[in-house]
Amino acid sequence: MNSQWNEKNLNELYEFSSGLSKPSEEFGFGFPFLSFKTIFYNYYIDDELDELVNSTKKEQKTHSIKKGDVFLTRTSETLDELGMSCVALKDYPEATFNGFTKRLRPKYKKIIYPLYACYYFRSSIFRKYVDSMAIMTTRASLNNNILSKLPIFFPSYDEQKKIGYLLHNLSLKIELNKKINNHLDELCHLIFKYYFIDFMPFKSKGFIDSEIGEIPEGWKIITVGDILDCKLGGTPSRSNESYWGGDIAWINSGKVNEFRIIEPSEYITELGLKKSATKLLPAKTTVIAITGATLGQISLLEIDSCANQSVIGVIPNNKYPYEFVYPLISSILLDLLKHQTGGAQQHINKNNLESFNIVCPPADIISEYKNIVSSLYSQISANCFEIENLQKLRDTLLPKLMSGEIDVSKINYDLKRIIRKFILTLLNYLYENKNYFKNTKSNETLLKSRTIHKIDKYFTKFIRGYRYY
Numbered sequence: 001m002n003s004q005w006n007e008k009n010l011n012e013l014y015e016f017s018s019g020l021s022k023p024s025e026e027f028g029f030g031f032p033f034l035s036f037k038t039i040f041y042n043y044y045i046d047d048e049l050d051e052l053v054n055s056t057k058k059e060q061k062t063h064s065i066k067k068g069d070v071f072l073t074r075t076s077e078t079l080d081e082l083g084m085s086c087v088a089l090k091d092y093p094e095a096t097f098n099g100f101t102k103r104l105r106p107k108y109k110k111i112i113y114p115l116y117a118c119y120y121f122r123s124s125i126f127r128k129y130v131d132s133m134a135i136m137t138t139r140a141s142l143n144n145n146i147l148s149k150l151p152i153f154f155p156s157y158d159e160q161k162k163i164g165y166l167l168h169n170l171s172l173k174i175e176l177n178k179k180i181n182n183h184l185d186e187l188c189h190l191i192f193k194y195y196f197i198d199f200m201p202f203k204s205k206g207f208i209d210s211e212i213g214e215i216p217e218g219w220k221i222i223t224v225g226d227i228l229d230c231k232l233g234g235t236p237s238r239s240n241e242s243y244w245g246g247d248i249a250w251i252n253s254g255k256v257n258e259f260r261i262i263e264p265s266e267y268i269t270e271l272g273l274k275k276s277a278t279k280l281l282p283a284k285t286t287v288i289a290i291t292g293a294t295l296g297q298i299s300l301l302e303i304d305s306c307a308n309q310s311v312i313g314v315i316p317n318n319k320y321p322y323e324f325v326y327p328l329i330s331s332i333l334l335d336l337l338k339h340q341t342g343g344a345q346q347h348i349n350k351n352n353l354e355s356f357n358i359v360c361p362p363a364d365i366i367s368e369y370k371n372i373v374s375s376l377y378s379q380i381s382a383n384c385f386e387i388e389n390l391q392k393l394r395d396t397l398l399p400k401l402m403s404g405e406i407d408v409s410k411i412n413y414d415l416k417r418i419i420r421k422f423i424l425t426l427l428n429y430l431y432e433n434k435n436y437f438k439n440t441k442s443n444e445t446l447l448k449s450r451t452i453h454k455i456d457k458y459f460t461k462f463i464r465g466y467r468y469y
Contacts, residue, residue, distance in 0.1 A: 002404040005155050011148035013111055014070065014104035020063040021099030022053060030054035032095035039071045039086040039101055043118045043171060055096045063096040063103075068114045070104040070121055071097055074142045083130035083142055085121035089114050102147065110157050115164025120152060123398045155401075159408045163401060170394040177383040177390075181259065184380050188373050192327035195369050196361060212357055219361050224332075225354030228325060229315045232350050233307030234277025236268050243272030249303055250278065253310035256289040256297045260384045264305050278306040281313040284322035286329045288312045291347035296337050300326050302381055312350055323373050324366055332356055 010016075020033075027033070032049035045065070055063075069088040076082045097103060106112060120126060133146050154160055194200050199207075202216040210221050224230065236243035236250075246269030255261050273280060281287070283304050289297040291310045300322065307313060314329055316322040339352050400406045 002155070002402055004404075005153050005402060007151055007153050009148055010104060010150045010152055011144075013107055013152065015107055016144050016147055017063070017103045017105065018074070019097040019099040019101050019103065020053065020055060020059055022055075026054040028052060031060065032092060034065060034071065034086075034092075034095060034097040034101075036073060036098045036100050039098065040073055040081065040084045042086050043122055044087045044089050044114075045092070049092060049095055053096060055094075059096055060094050065092040065095045065097060065103075066105070067091050068106045068112070068117070070117055072102045072104065072121070072142065072147075073100065074102045075100050076141075079131050079134055082134050083121075083127070085118075085126075087114050087118045087121070089118075102142065102144075104147070112152070112154060113157055113160035113164050115168050116154065116160035118164065119167040119394070119398055120154070124395065125153070125399055125402065126150070153402055155408060162408055163398065167394055167397065170390050170397075174387050174390050174394070177387045178259075181380050181383050184376050185259075188323070188376050188380075189327050189330065191369070191373055192324075192331070195365070196328070196359065197331060210359075212359070215359050216361075219359055221357055222360045223354060224314070224329075224356050224358055227320050227360065228317070230350060230354050231279040231281065231313045231315065232277070233279060233281075233309050233311045233313065235308045236272035236276040236278065240272075240275075242269060243275065244268055246270060246272065248273055248280065249305035250307070251287075251305050251311065252308045253289040253292055253294045253297075256287050256294050256299045256311060258299055260302050260381070261287070261299050261305065262302045262384050262388050264303070268306060273306060277309065279313065280304060280306050282315065284316055286314040286316075286322065286326045288314070288329065288333070288348065288353075290350075295346065295348070296333055298326075298330055298333060302384060310347075312348070312353060314353075319363060320366065321370055321374075323370050323377050328358065332358065 030052045031054075033051045033053040033055070034045065034049055035051045038045065038049070038051070065088050067088055067090050071086045071088075073082060073084045129150050130142070133149060134142055155163070199216055206217040207214040208217055212221060215221070238244075244266065246267050248268050248270065249264035250266050250268045251261060252265045255265050268276075268278070272278075281301055281304065283301050285301045287299050287301055287307060289295055289310060290312050294310075301313070314325055316325045336348055336353060336356060339349075397406070401408055
């Protein structure tokens with residue numbers, strides 16, 4: 001530990017308090033409420049709380065939320081979900097917080113800087129202490145006695161500010177990339193719908209009847225399996241250690257919940273690949289979770305990877321690129337789910353996917369569509385890998401600062417200029433694409449969509465992220 005840093009137990013700097021517990025019928029109306037879910041998923045509380053509870057004035061006073069308060073999840077089914085933190089960066093009048101969480105209220109002013117607290121309590125260092133001290137019976141739990149023994153390490157207040165600003169700027173850039181990706185993905189799906197579901201560019205041409213309704217002349221009805229290779233995954237035997245710990249990526253169905261898959265669940269060996277039913281799927285394969293809690297989820301591989309038996313990979317090819325395949329499979333998922341099979345364990349059958357009827361456009365139409373969206377998909381991919389790198393940087397910086405490996409005084413934490421430059425670059429990129437849409441035939445309806453305006457509107461909201469400076 002850096003010799004210039006201080007160490008205190010939490011009870012020396014914070015007062016502990018439990019949250020508000022009320023019956024379910026008291027929720028959904030009333031006054032702002034900080035939920036367990038919000039605390040679990042966020043480093044800090046957003047500008048506004050979107051959940052409500054029918055709390056009294058006395059409850060609001062007892063369970064209030066003020067700037068500098070730290071909230072920790074105090075009970076959970078697993079240790080991994082225990083002690084997850086969320087920090088208030090401002091006061092929230094009339095708000096209360098969840099009864100399954102603990103509030104740590106600072107005893108003194110200007111000892112712990114709130115932005116520093118955001119990242120200390122989420123750091124691997126603090127998590128290690130939580131895991132070592134938590135009680136695990138039928139549920140994992142943190143009580144006041146345990147909280148009192150948990151340490152907090154911190155430098156001077158001014159250095160905490162510098163660290164807080166640095167890590168917060170990284171988080172804002174991560175958040176920005178995620179929001180941009182969501183909007184770009186929405187835009188890509190909108191363009192796909194415009195072309196291949198609503199047939200808007202072809203309204204002036206002739207249509208023919210088909211078994212699934214009217215389609216443009218020259219198009220045809222085929223099955224997914226006619227044009228795409230669908231592969232079911234598998235899992236190497238867990239009892240054979242030589243199958244695991246190699247350098248071949250492998251994902252379970254839980255990874256399909258992710259927006260894009262850029263790192264695996266585990267790694268297997270070449271022998272594990274050969275001796276099991278799993279298949280190596282190339283990057284840009286569309287993956288579908290076909291059973292369990294993730295049934296019907298879809299994602300896109302950004303890396304070469306194998307998958308388990310609860311995942312089907314739909315592999316693109318030269319004629320049908322991933323920019324077409326991914327939104328195509330997304331568009332038919334709801335209908336596929338209507339044909340799921342199985343008794344207690346419902347699942348999507350690979351044969352049902354392969355035999356599912358789809359509308360197939362001519363090659364030149366797919367090529368025209370790809371020319372519009374390929375740069376958008378490339379930007380999404382680049383943003384995903386940047387998010388991964390920024391997250392690793394953010395999560396490793398604090399331990400290095402605490403160990404003295406990095407000198408706080410030598411850090412230039414003002415990344416605002418860099419981020420704003422990125423925003424301007426992206427805006428120019430989007431407007432260039434707007435002009436491209438204008439020059440593409442019959443795209444007037446697309447330009448009227450709200451998606452591009454949503455992107456522009458987000459940047460205004462993002463800039464308000466600097467309100468804490």
